[in-house]
Amino acid sequence: MVSLIRRTVSRGFLALMILIALLPILWTILGSFKKLKDIVTPVPTLIFTPTLENFTTILQNPSIRDGLGNSVVIVGVSVLLGALFGIPAAYSLARHVERKKDDLQFFVLSLRFMPPVAIAIPFIIIYLDSGIYDTLAGLILVYLISTISTVIWLSVPAFERVPREIEEAAAMEGCSQAEIFIKFALPIAAPSLFGSLVFTFVLVWNELLLALTLAAENATLPVVAASITSLGKEVPWGVINASTVILVLPPLVFIGLLMGFINRMVATGRK
Amino acid sequence: MANIKCTRIRKSYGGHTVISDLNLDISDHEFVVFLGPSGCGKSTMLRMIAGLEEISDGTVSIGGRDVTHLPPGERGVAMVFQSYALYPHMSVYDNIAFGLRRQKVPAEEIRRRVDQVSNLLGLGQLLERKPKNLSGGQQQRVAMARAMIKTPKLFLFDEPLSNLDAKLREKLRTEIRRMHLELKTTTIFVTHDQLEAMTIADRIVLMRAGAIEQQGTPSEIFDRPATRFVADFIGSPAMNFRECSVHVEGDRAELVSGSIRLKVPAKDYRDLVSGARVEVGLRPSKMDIAAEGDVNIISGTVVLIENMGSEGQVIVDVDGREMSFVTKAFRTIEAGQRINFSIDPDNIHIFSRDDGRSLLHAAA
Ligand SMILES: Nc1ncnc2c1ncn2[C@@H]1O[C@H](COP(=O)(O)OP(=O)(O)OP(=O)(O)O)[C@@H](O)[C@H]1O
Ligand SMILES: [Mg+2]
Numbered sequence: 001m002v003s004l005i006r007r008t009v010s011r012g013f014l015a016l017m018i019l020i021a022l023l024p025i026l027w028t029i030l031g032s033f034k035k036l037k038d039i040v041t042p043v044p045t046l047i048f049t050p051t052l053e054n055f056t057t058i059l060q061n062p063s064i065r066d067g068l069g070n071s072v073v074i075v076g077v078s079v080l081l082g083a084l085f086g087i088p089a090a091y092s093l094a095r096h097v098e099r100k101k102d103d104l105q106f107f108v109l110s111l112r113f114m115p116p117v118a119i120a121i122p123f124i125i126i127y128l129d130s131g132i133y134d135t136l137a138g139l140i141l142v143y144l145i146s147t148i149s150t151v152i153w154l155s156v157p158a159f160e161r162v163p164r165e166i167e168e169a170a171a172m173e174g175c176s177q178a179e180i181f182i183k184f185a186l187p188i189a190a191p192s193l194f195g196s197l198v199f200t201f202v203l204v205w206n207e208l209l210l211a212l213t214l215a216a217e218n219a220t221l222p223v224v225a226a227s228i229t230s231l232g233k234e235v236p237w238g239v240i241n242a243s244t245v246i247l248v249l250p251p252l253v254f255i256g257l258l259m260g261f262i263n264r265m266v267a268t269g270r271k
Numbered sequence: 272m273a274n275i276k277c278t279r280i281r282k283s284y285g286g287h288t289v290i291s292d293l294n295l296d297i298s299d300h301e302f303v304v305f306l307g308p309s310g311c312g313k314s315t316m317l318r319m320i321a322g323l324e325e326i327s328d329g330t331v332s333i334g335g336r337d338v339t340h341l342p343p344g345e346r347g348v349a350m351v352f353q354s355y356a357l358y359p360h361m362s363v364y365d366n367i368a369f370g371l372r373r374q375k376v377p378a379e380e381i382r383r384r385v386d387q388v389s390n391l392l393g394l395g396q397l398l399e400r401k402p403k404n405l406s407g408g409q410q411q412r413v414a415m416a417r418a419m420i421k422t423p424k425l426f427l428f429d430e431p432l433s434n435l436d437a438k439l440r441e442k443l444r445t446e447i448r449r450m451h452l453e454l455k456t457t458t459i460f461v462t463h464d465q466l467e468a469m470t471i472a473d474r475i476v477l478m479r480a481g482a483i484e485q486q487g488t489p490s491e492i493f494d495r496p497a498t499r500f501v502a503d504f505i506g507s508p509a510m511n512f513r514e515c516s517v518h519v520e521g522d523r524a525e526l527v528s529g530s531i532r533l534k535v536p537a538k539d540y541r542d543l544v545s546g547a548r549v550e551v552g553l554r555p556s557k558m559d560i561a562a563e564g565d566v567n568i569i570s571g572t573v574v575l576i577e578n579m580g581s582e583g584q585v586i587v588d589v590d591g592r593e594m595s596f597v598t599k600a601f602r603t604i605e606a607g608q609r610i611n612f613s614i615d616p617d618n619i620h621i622f623s624r625d626d627g628r629s630l631l632h633a634a635a
Contacts, residue, residue: 165356168323173370173421174344187360 082147090155154196
């Protein structure tokens, strides 16, 4: 009896906590389906006739569409390249570097200490001079600093957790270093590597400052979404809510896709 | 032909030498056990033979071919690891078949050979499972199957049974031994369990601090330990040691420690002179309650009796220090009583107090 009460109370408490954590997001989603007059009421309404108007406004707005496209390309390419360079680098660090390993790892991590503002200003000058200011390639280049270092930093422990004896067993069967990496280390570390990629993706997806300073026409979605706040005299809350929803959607879809991919890979296991 | 020859092997990590100048010959079909306390370099030796650890100095040859600088995959060697090291992302079948697939063996042939080894090891039902869904003993068998299927010239085992419970250990120990009798593949087996070594080995290589302390058949090691260290390491219950002074009278030597007086034939030992001090070792299992006419009788007060099933270990206080012996007649003994027990002169081990070497002529 006591345990039942205790369980109910703890469940209720948990549910409350989750609700509190999710409330702003739920409120935003709700708001994105409301007309402006339902939003700016003194008493918040829960019952209203939903509308897709906000979404149509958003998606018809060319700057939002372009922003979304730019974001997908810039973030996609920089995470992909980050993984391509960062994951093998992390493996080498985890397995083959003994001396100075800690120093190297700290150096990689220290790239993340730098406040973006500190690099933004010199970058503007360099970019203007070299003619890559306000280009996708320029943003990808600067984001690579973030993605490569974050991927390395988070993937080293993932590879360190792969039992060394498994790699040795593979070596006993005649596998080369490359084969061991591709057929053993990579699939075994995949679930943790996945986490590092998602984290990296979210990090650059939400990046605002560098995108704001290094691009003008080719703005990314966070920049565009931020600029909507100053669209007119009357703040278009519904549209802002809808743009927020669109902003958070791609990372979620991305996580979902990758998760499915990893599960399949771990489940079938072969190759 | 797969004899192994290790010549003047040295291994250092940085400036720290863990194995120095080690020579070892293993003949074809032999089952050799590396035995020794933790940290003595057994795994390091094994891994150097496997090619997983670089050799700082010296050469290793397998079947007459110098493999010192060959990568592990080209040595014709298979290894079973202590942690089994199964590939977690592959099914049991794929784990076993991986090596053959790599060698581009036809699929038909692979299936046939996997079936063969998995039946031999009783894995038939488990081929589709993932390693994590197997018990420790089953994982151990998969690891063995994976090693066996390649028909290597040399099997290496690094403490393959140490993660299993006692009963399963015993069972698999016998299986490994039986497998060896059938396949006759040269095998090196590492363990720090002396009982395991005694039961499974053709020859035991007993290591201590990166060097070979003694090598020989299990009975040689047990009956004629070359050093006090070997005598102490092998055998359970552990050997009793007493420091004694020597009195030589003609062809007899008497070893004296307190009330203990043991007579041995002086000519069997070197350096036995009156007044010398030596370390004397007496195996509990080689002593028993004194019978009529025994010479080397020791008497003391029984402190404790440990029932080991068919035998009992009797711990006796002799001159204020404890000794133990093993007897089948332990049920007739009670704690606190006086007791006389004796040892045969042939089973008295005498070691130098300086270097711990046996003074027995044959064992030197
Ligand atoms: N990578 C390494 N760097 C430095 N020293 C090492 C390294 N690997 C092993 N050693 C040292 O080498 C010695 C022998 O180690 P080894 O693993 O061969 O012992 P072992 O006999 O197998 O012991 P155990 O029974 O505990 O497995 C130990 O003193 C160990 O500390
Ligand atoms: Mg070891």
